[in-house]
Amino acid sequence: DTGVSQDPRHKITKRGQNVTFRCDPISEHNRLYWYRQTLGQGPEFLTYFQNEAQLEKSRLLSDRFSAERPKGSFSTLEIQRTEQGDSAMYLCASSLDRVSPGNTIYFGEGSWLTVV
């Protein structure tokens, strides 16, 4: 069990550029989540996958954001035409199944995005 891994850890991009983040969940975890965290705030839910199916999307996930999880393993989060307001830490998490006693959500170290 190597934990949830995210790449890149840091990304600085110019406004208007596209960026993509990758997440590798804990192996055998069916559920994968994306969160966004800004300074002084707790993580905010963006979307989650059950295997390869994207089952829920937050209203925070504008049409410039797209997430995929092909083959139900790793996931990517792409942000198109980045804006300064997109600057945040993007957290990936995974769980074995629906949260229940014994099944909790584990987070990666996050990918920091700075839009200049």
Add this chain to the structure above:
Amino acid sequence: QKEVEQDPGPLSVPEGAIVSLNCTYSNSAFQYFMWYRQYSRKGPELLMYTYSSGNKEDGRFTAQVDKSSKYISLFIRDSQPSDSATYLCAMINQAGTALIFGKGTTLSVSS
């Protein structure tokens, strides 16, 4: 009103103090309650997990849930400088799909 309220602090205590961190929530459907610790520029790390009213102890940490008051607490005994971090409460309902977090409380323990 946000679903989960947490005082952001900051909270500063001397080494060895007992620390009390709290969250209130409004959604009575929440069933599972968690505390995460987050060091600066790192991802949240799960500390404690409870799903019923009452206390749960793990070393220097005690998590307390009072569902009738919609109030949860995390107590840290004999606090250490290494406990300096942001503590996030999080909760989810039984049919829920994702955790709802508080803002986090920043704790500083001085030696």
